[in-house]
Amino acid sequence: MTTTRRELVNEISETLGLKKTQIYPVIDALFEIMRENLVEGNRIEIRGFGALEIRNTRPKPAARNPRTGYTIEVPARRKARFKPGKILKEALRAQRKRRK
Numbered sequence: 001m002t003t004t005r006r007e008l009v010n011e012i013s014e015t016l017g018l019k020k021t022q023i024y025p026v027i028d029a030l031f032e033i034m035r036e037n038l039v040e041g042n043r044i045e046i047r048g049f050g051a052l053e054i055r056n057t058r059p060k061p062a063a064r065n066p067r068t069g070y071t072i073e074v075p076a077r078r079k080a081r082f083k084p085g086k087i088l089k090e091a092l093r094a095q096r097k098r099r100k
Helices: 005-016 020-039 086-099
Strands: 044-046 050-056 060-064 071-074 078-084
Touching: 005 020, 020 044, 020 050, 078 086
Parallel strands: none
Antiparallel strands: 044 050, 050 078, 060 071
């Protein structure tokens, strides 16, 4: 199941007792600032939740298209990585134990 921006706004609105029109600009600003920081190469750490960072990958010497057999070089690139925090890890472990 996927949680959308709208669902996040609804939950925050209910939790804080604020209007949804007050929440949307905050959520949008938060994601915009996080995006800008990640693009600049900054790490974002939210205690209890996790850390987001951009990692550089190494170039791959060769990749092959299985249909055509054509070989290409894969250049290095940047990709996002999420590392869950301690509280999130513990919550996931507790849920897994409840399911067993």
